[in-house]
Amino acid sequence: MSRLRITETSLRDGHQSLIATRMKTEEILPILSEMDNVGYYSMEVWGGATFDTCLRYLNEDPWERLRKIRDVVKNTKLQMLSRGQNILGYKNYPDDIVERFLKNAIYEGIDIVRVFDALNDIRNLEKSIKVINGEGAHCQCAISYTISPVHTKEYYINLVKDLENAGADSICIKDMSGILLPYEAYDLVKSIKEVTKLPLELHTHCTSGVAEMTMLKAIEAGIDIVDTAISPLSSGTSQPATESLALTLKDHARDPKLNIKSLNSIAEYFKSIMKKYEDNETFNIKVLMTEPKTLLYQIPGGMLSNLLSQMKSLNASDKFEEVLAEVPKVRKDLGYPPLVTPMSQMIGAQAVFNVISGERYKIIPTEIKNYVRGMYGKPASPISDEIKKLIIGDEEVITVRPADLLRDGYELYREEIGHLAQSEQDVLSYALFPQVAKEFLEKRHERAAIH
Numbered sequence: 001m002s003r004l005r006i007t008e009t010s011l012r013d014g015h016q017s018l019i020a021t022r023m024k025t026e027e028i029l030p031i032l033s034e035m036d037n038v039g040y041y042s043m044e045v046w047g048g049a050t051f052d053t054c055l056r057y058l059n060e061d062p063w064e065r066l067r068k069i070r071d072v073v074k075n076t077k078l079q080m081l082s083r084g085q086n087i088l089g090y091k092n093y094p095d096d097i098v099e100r101f102l103k104n105a106i107y108e109g110i111d112i113v114r115v116f117d118a119l120n121d122i123r124n125l126e127k128s129i130k131v132i133n134g135e136g137a138h139c140q141c142a143i144s145y146t147i148s149p150v151h152t153k154e155y156y157i158n159l160v161k162d163l164e165n166a167g168a169d170s171i172c173i174k175d176m177s178g179i180l181l182p183y184e185a186y187d188l189v190k191s192i193k194e195v196t197k198l199p200l201e202l203h204t205h206c207t208s209g210v211a212e213m214t215m216l217k218a219i220e221a222g223i224d225i226v227d228t229a230i231s232p233l234s235s236g237t238s239q240p241a242t243e244s245l246a247l248t249l250k251d252h253a254r255d256p257k258l259n260i261k262s263l264n265s266i267a268e269y270f271k272s273i274m275k276k277y278e279d280n281e282t283f284n285i286k287v288l289m290t291e292p293k294t295l296l297y298q299i300p301g302g303m304l305s306n307l308l309s310q311m312k313s314l315n316a317s318d319k320f321e322e323v324l325a326e327v328p329k330v331r332k333d334l335g336y337p338p339l340v341t342p343m344s345q346m347i348g349a350q351a352v353f354n355v356i357s358g359e360r361y362k363i364i365p366t367e368i369k370n371y372v373r374g375m376y377g378k379p380a381s382p383i384s385d386e387i388k389k390l391i392i393g394d395e396e397v398i399t400v401r402p403a404d405l406l407r408d409g410y411e412l413y414r415e416e417i418g419h420l421a422q423s424e425q426d427v428l429s430y431a432l433f434p435q436v437a438k439e440f441l442e443k444r445h446e447r448a449a450i451h
């Protein structure tokens with residue numbers, strides 16, 4: 001078996017999981033050349049929540065961050081995470097925005113785009129795959145991993161085959177909730193490797209306390225690449241620690257052959273950065289506590305704590321257990337969507353309403369109605385006519401690809417934002433986050449006027 005390859009996630013998922021994505025570009029830049037010497041397969045540095053956070057909280061241009069990172073990182077591939085037709089936002093964007101966005105990201109130095117859809121509806125990935133392939137970048141398609149009666153091994157195997165046919169260059173098992181158990185991982189990796197020659201990567205989270213075991217079993221089963229984070233940004237709701245895995249495999253057949261000395265200096269550096277966040281309001285000690293209940297209820301750790309605080313604010317803490325029992329029922333009613341953004345929030349809200357109103361589906365949020373209308377894509381299991389009727393009455397469910405209903409938007413956005421945008425990238429920031437990007441661009445404009 002060949003050398004295991006490592007994707008270092010500290011500069012995206014690591015700080016997104018532990019300190020609400022607040023790391024600044026000036027904190028990232030000084031350590032990049034050292035990171036570039038480690039021997040990583042890739043570094044995940046962009047996408048996910050980093051884009052939104054740069055504009056919203058850090059007064060930073062996310063495109064500028066990517067350019068600065070690429071300037072320093074010469075040897076290691078740079079990777080980003082995209083939510084398919086949702087790109088880095090929370091709704092479907094028209095095809096022209098998806099196309100321009102990905103082209104710009106690849107132009108600025110992204111080598112690998114990991115793209116996923118919350119419902120594993122390939123139609124929501126088609127446009128992205130086409131653009132990434134066309135630009136000559138590496139298109140990694142991720143499976144949103146979840147557990148349900150319909151999410152069987154056969155389901156995942158068929159999904160992998162479909163993703164390969166659609167143009168994937170590699171496959172990632174994306175276990176965003178950290179619920180993939182070690183022996184299941186072994187079995188799943190073995191089975192996927194039997195049907196495809198594409199490189200296979202594992203992305204999981206330590207939330208429930210099994211990630212390191214899961215990773216090791218996946219390695220034994222022949223996984224090609226795994227996601228880890230440098231120790232100060234690892235564990236808790238983040239990924240397993242890079243150094244611990246590198247040392248576990250040292251001189252073994254799958255030794256990732258990372259530069260341990262460099263890893264130690266990088267860890268020292270990030271310890272000093274993390275110290276700054278210890279007393280920060282963005283830091284919540286809960287993210288470091290192992291939460292095995294996530295395995296019991298199959299509810300992601302973040303969703304558990306959100307539900308608890310929602311119930312507290314409604315003065316209904318005593319009904320918390322009832323809501324926990326309601327979540328899987330709502331999920332079943334709605335065709336077993338994976339509990340990943342935005343589905344986790346939507347399912348959670350519906351479960352809370354079902355319990356506190358005393359009648360199931362008496363109150364229904366618009367997002368749930370749109371979901372049942374088919375606007376988010378197709379669920380893994382069809383929604384029953386009874387539930388459909390209860391939620392949207394006699395309304396038709398769309399059968400086309402949801403983005404087919406959207407008209408091209410770039411020219412409209414460009415006109416709307418006007419002189420505040422100095423580049424196509426500014427317009428794209430505005431297209432994704434109109435309010436936040438506009439405020440950012442206004443501030444930038446004011447600063448320029450002063451100087």
Ligand code: CO
Pocket residue numbers: 013176203204205
């Ligand atoms: Co993740």
